[in-house]
Amino acid sequence: MLGPSTWIDLIEFAGALLIVGYCIAGLIEVVRSRDPAIVRLLVIEGSLWGLSLKTAASLLKMIEIQSWEQIGAFTAILAVRTLLKRVMTWEEAQLQGPANVRPRRASSPAG
């Protein structure tokens, strides 16, 4: 049975894979449509996923907290992630615009 820290690392790595996956999709789009707006949307979505999974991993790491410094570091990451997610969600809405509204998957209000 894998230990908890291994699971945490796997979750974080899954986030990394998602970021890279969306980046690759973005690069493909660069060649395909030459439209910077679409590429940006793809990369932003990847970063959002990566950050979300990173946050999950950080929260899980908190269970193994050893020092106050770790709590501070993870709180800071959480704050940056929350701010970025808010901004990105707003920007994504701006980029898509009222003309291209597509059904979004349900997301939690906490982000």
Add this chain to the structure above:
Amino acid sequence: MDLLKQSTILLASGVEAAAAVLIGLAALEATMRSLLLFLPSRNAGQSAIGQQDAKEAVRLRLGRWLAVALEFELAADILRTAVAPTWNEIGQLAAIVVLRTVLNYFLQQEIDKAETRRTGPEPA
């Protein structure tokens, strides 16, 4: 697991390389388009304002692609903080977040203004 961290570092470098390639290509395209604009034969039939719009279009296009490259840089930085979440890395991450947000905000404003000027003021 060390293997995961090594892979993440590699992925981060890859994403950063993609950003660099995009910047290079965008700069190259902008340079070529700008040079073409300075050729007198091409501008023979165009008004002064038309030429200004063309130059601005080149600049805005470069700006948009640089914004894309900045998103890639952000992605690479997010990948790196997974490896070593020191205060330095977190600070860098926060700085890039602020930078990309400010850049995109002002860039979007410029694009919107250019669009309005080109298509004529629209009713609110």
